[in-house]
Amino acid sequence: MALTTFPRYYEYYKKTFRIDETPDGGMVGYLHNWDTGRFDQRTDLIDKVLFATSNPEISRLDEDEFLDETERKRASYLQGDGPIFALYETINGLYAAAKSEGRRLTAEEWALVMSIRRRTFRMWDEEFARQDAGEPPSFAYRSDLSG
Template sequence: MTDYFKYYAQTYRVEDAPDGGQRGYLLNTRTGEFEENNAIIPEVMFARAGDISYIGEAEFIDRTEVERQRYFDGDGPIFALYQTIEGLYDQAESEGRPITPQELALVKALRRRTFAMWDEDFARRDAGEPMQNEYQKRQFGAEASSE
């Protein structure tokens, strides 16, 4: 079984391990990958309010992709889909209207796809094959001005 959480500004999932224990994976906003972090499992599992909350799988995927889109620039199929998402929001803004339910459904479908594509790309890399997407972390504020 897998449980999904918002842990401050990151997404976190807790999975049942084959040994009967649990494993936790936190989104690393420097790499875009989920990294094992079991130390915060008790904090997450017993949180009652505040910056830690239980979320469903669909919201977990959506929040993860919002963060990846925010923190990374790059080339490849994932980033082409991110541009499509940005285009939908830009079009609605230029027309002075909120995004429509149909557009929102498309955005969520595209984010489900990019979520799977990140997993596929990391698996490809881990198997010694080249990744289909090239990416780098976006620079913000002081980070951007120091370069």
């Protein structure tokens, strides 16, 4: 049984952070960038994250928490056109309906939200992979934090 499993997920000062294993047995870290929606390589943060013993700004997440937090941030700070943003609007509609009825999301609604967030997370990964391969963006978006 392996002592350490990868990937490992964290929240680092309100941003999601992932640590993956490299082919040679090392580690590489990725910090969510609110301006671009991407994960930027930030291996310099690994020791700070792994050895944070009493810092309330750094916490371990499971995969679902990591995905949920990342997609909540993307939906909050990124604006644009295309299928990802339509799915974010679907989530917003579920929350708005529950709020107008003075209740929390039902278990079924929460399951739908998480299913949609898993889907949008994959869609972002696929979009960034296409762009990294030299293809033009398939949709336009911007960060509300960029000004």
